[in-house]
Amino acid sequence: MRPPAPEDDAEFVARYVEKSREVIRGIRAAQTAIGQVESRAESRDGLIEAAADGHGRVTRLRIDPRALRQGERALGGQVTAVLRAAQEEASRQAREIADEASERADALPKPLDETFVRDRVEQAARDLLS
Numbered sequence: 001m002r003p004p005a006p007e008d009d010a011e012f013v014a015r016y017v018e019k020s021r022e023v024i025r026g027i028r029a030a031q032t033a034i035g036q037v038e039s040r041a042e043s044r045d046g047l048i049e050a051a052a053d054g055h056g057r058v059t060r061l062r063i064d065p066r067a068l069r070q071g072e073r074a075l076g077g078q079v080t081a082v083l084r085a086a087q088e089e090a091s092r093q094a095r096e097i098a099d100e101a102s103e104r105a106d107a108l109p110k111p112l113d114e115t116f117v118r119d120r121v122e123q124a125a126r127d128l129l130s
Helices: 006-036 065-070 072-106 114-129
Strands: 038-042 048-053 058-063
Touching (some): 038 072, 048 072
Antiparallel strands (some): 038 048, 048 058
16 A cells, blocks of 8 residues: 555545454454364374374374383384474464464555654645645
C-alpha cells in the first residue's frame, strides 16, 4: 500500500487497520494450528514409538517389552533417535505454519513514520496560507 494523498488518509487508515486485523487473525490461527501439530516416529522394527507436539514436547513414548532385550546402550540409542525424529518433524511442521503466518504479516504496509506526519502538517499549513 502506498502512502495516500491527504484526502485519502481516512480510507488508508481504515484499510491498514483491516489488514492488521487479518494478520492478527492469521497469527492466532497459526498459534492454534501449531498447538494441534503432532508428529509420530517409530524405530525400524516398530518396537519403539514416540510423538511430539508443535512446541517440541514429547507427548507419547511407547516401548514394546521386546525392545528391552537389546541392552541398555542400544535401547537408549533407539529411544533417543525416535524421540529426536518425532520432535524434528513436529518442529518442521510448526516452522512451516509460522513461516506462512509471517509471510502474511510481511504483506502489511510499513508503519507511517514522522516524515509522513510532518508532510501532512506542512501541507495543512500551506493550505491555510493559500
